[in-house]
Amino acid sequence: MWGVGVRLELDLVKEKKQQWLWAMVLNIQKKMADTNLTLMEEFILLGFSEYPNIQGFLFVVFLFIYISILLGNGLIIIITNVDSALQTPMYYFLGNFSFVEMCYTSNILPRMLMNIWRQKRNISLLSCAVQLCFFLILVVTESFLLAVMAYDRYVAICKPLYYPIIMNQRICVQMVFGSWVIGIPVVIGQTYQIFSGPFCGSNKLNHIFCDLPPLLKLACVDNIGGELFLYVNCFIFGLTPFLMILMSYIRILSTILKLPQTTGRSKAFSTCSSHVIVVCLFYGSASIAYFHSNSSYSGSIDKIFSLFYTIVTPMSNPMIYSLRNKDFIAAM
Missing domain, CATH: 1.20.5 (Single alpha-helices involved in coiled-coils or other helix-helix interfaces)
Structure with a gap:
């Protein structure tokens, strides 16, 4: 029983x-x-297709920008590795930063140029996922490299006697390696979370590359969790290095103001000004692109600000650092 x-x-x-x-x-x-769920096999990157009459002009402009980025940042990498006077932690970080900038744009611009040239803007889900994953990894790497460069300037100005001890070769290599690998597990997990679910409605991405905000808008499932995960990651991997940069420069500023000589102050300011300009360009455009409200969302505005932190910053990086640096000009 x-x-x-x-x-x-x-x-x-x-x-x-x-x-x-x-x-x-x-x-x-x-x-x-x-x-109205449809099993999508590809997306269509609209880019700047709303301006059909200037596609040839856009191709020439973006091709010129891409070549300038490769030549300018490549020159920084070569000079910082060849010239013995530039074998310092500051230029070691600058060379790695330039390499990240080259990878950054090479993940986006070649496909954009191909889309404009062929007038065929489709991209497979796998290619889109790979592009997004590499883009996020490089964004995190660039953010932490900027923080490392700010810390290097802090030690050089605030603790000059201890600079060779604190910023030794082993520490510098560890900092660069940590900047590269710190966000990889989370980025891969977030990419898998986005592409493991279905997409519905239109398969058109009103953007210049596969980025998080337009992809989240096409997700069929409730994307509150995805958006929350996005903002948490932005806080950890975006705001954390920014706060590190801010703290470093607050201490640098307080130290500079205590210097008795005007020449010493101007020299200290000149060594930091290039880095500050790059930080403002990168974080200013990225924060506007990612944190503006959905009610004010505009695809065109979003694409323009995306160009700033994906193209304008890598292009201006060699000019900012070379034209404001006497040692670099002498090495060239």
Whole structure:
């Protein structure tokens, strides 16, 4: 009798489980019907297709920018590695930063140029996921490299006697390596979370590359969790290095103001001014692109600000650092 009772209870549990699964399937089908779900195999990157008459001009402009970025940042890498006078932590970080800038734009501009040239703007889901993953990894790397460069200036100005001890070769290599790998696990997880779910509605991305905000807008599931995860990651991997930069420069400023000589102050300011300009360009445009409210969302404005932190900053980086640096000009 006990065995019969257990069997009946198991059958009842199995039946309830089947009813629950069937109800879940019906609920999913209802959501699919309500959201007009389509299994997408590719996206269409609209880019600047709303301006068909100037596509040739845009191709020439972006090609010139891409070549300038490769030549300018490549020159920084070569000079900082060849010239013995530039074998210092500051130029070691600058060379790595220039390499990140080259990778950054090479992840975006070649496909953009190909889309403009061929007038075929489709991109597969896999290619889109790979582009997004590399883009986020490079963004995190650039953010922490900027923080490392600010810390280097802090030690050089606020603790000059201890600079060779604190910023030794082993520490510098560890800082650069940590900047590269610190965000990889989270970025891969976030990319998987976005592309593991279905997309519904239009497959058109009103953007110049596969970025988080336009992809979240096409996700069929409730994207509150995805957006929350996005803002948490932005806080950890974006705001944290920015706060580190801010703290470093607050201490640098307080130290500079205590210097008795005007020449010493101007020299200290000149060594930091290039880095401050790059930080303002990168964080200013990126924060506007990612943190503006959805009510004021405009695809054109979003694309323009995306150009600033993906193209304008890498292009201006060699000019900012070379034209304001006497040692670098002498090395050239």
